[in-house]
Amino acid sequence: MKKRYYITTPIYYVNDNPHIGHAYTTLACDVLARFKRLDDYEVMFLTGTDEHGQKVQIAANKAGVSPQEFTDKVSKNFLYLTEKMNFSNDYFIRTTEPRHYESCQKIWQKLMDNGHITLSAYSGWYSVRDEAFFAESELIDGKAPTGAPVEWVEEPSYFFDLSKWQQPLLDFYEKNPDFVAPASRFNEIKRFVEGGLKDLSISRTTFDWGVPVPGDPEHVMYVWLDALTNYITATNWTEPNSEDFKNWWPADLHMVGKDILRFHAVYWPAFLMAAELDLPSRIFAHGWWTNEGEKISKSLGNVIDPITLIDKYGLDQIRYFLMREVPFGRDGDFSQSALLHRINSDLANDLGNLSQRVLSQIFKNLDGKIPSLPINLLDDDASLLAMLKELPDKVRAQIDNQSFHDALRQIWNVIAEANRYVDKQAPWALKKTDTDRMADVLGVLVEVIRCVGLLTQPFMPDASAKILGQIKVNESERTFVHLSDVNLLSGRIIEKPEGVFPRHQIAEEG
């Protein structure tokens, strides 16, 4: 039986247009999902849209349409982004799906039956932008800690007994030291829980765009209980004896931005424990992008549209940049010059030139016939090939840690070494003096290009496919078991190679 891997993105609020931040989270999941599939896992990769709540209802009212019409229309923007970014998600969930209503009502009923929900009344501060409740003591200058405005809310409300879950959560964290990453964020979560938890208001009566509370339809469920439940809805857990649920739950990884870690690392595990469901294995909170040093926001008018970037620079260039530029987990700044540098230096020069130089020489000097590895390795051959052999495990370890930038750094270390090797061996000079040695050198290099091309597939699916296609790696030979198939290509005939990564003129950008 194949190993399974279930990975999720946050589901995005439909009141906003998709921007670089949304693309970033889903991209990280896409890289992981693709990597795991190539590594012989059966994968379920879930993304989608969060369509309920006061924020969405207000946006629909502003647009002068019903919330359902509004969400039908704007969720398509996110669907379009998944296509444009070449995301390989297996499903795109929408919280307005009927099965999701059933799922939310089922979890509610479980919490109710297990005695964790009571009816009372809420009075306090609510931030619609964050869809979160705040105590007076948490406000900063009369605003939510995120800077969002808050409003005073007084209404009947059901409460979840979150306060009772402090110790079980702390015990769980203790037993599962990798539950939240990066470690610094996990520490913040532990400090927060150690500080004590208050019962959580989980229903609202002052608007109606949400899932009705079973048996009390005056109330709609708090949007975060509804939203988090999407992760199990997608496993069809409401179906009796659901195979999908058995196969996929608990999730292996919930990928989120640091802004919503508390909901995932505190509330969600508490809901799941209270409903007697298993907890996800890991939650990774990545950092935030700023734009040329400024916070990205609609009001500042500096929102970065991923579609514009893709059209201008190419999809795989953007995918590479986002995964390479900023250590995953940290905040990062988006700058045009950093993007151009990565495109020209890492892609066009390092990888693009390596591949183009080697393939042109095979094409011109060996009639296009791919040579095998040398029978007698010289020291330089052996050391480059040894480095190449160690690469897959190194990359795998970084991917399992969600250190995407480090995975790419490892790959580019090998590319740099291969470029030094070409310069030193100078196969173009060997053409006149020792054609056997020339073929040996090109044989080593084509093996580097093959393994690098296989390993870059999750990051740059199209560009990698082009490179692999040029060296005649069949589609059935592109999974990671083939990494160790040395000499797979020997004797295959290549065509005239074409550059895969065009350079961008920096001067043009002004």
Ligand code: ME8
């Ligand atoms: O919070 N940099 O949805 P949301 C990096 N519906 N990532 C960013 C970003 C930035 N500048 N801006 C947004 C919600 N993100 C809820 C989630 S899940 C059960 C419900 C990303 O549309 C990041 O992943 O506000 C962040 O967590 C997410 O978008 C918030 O998306």
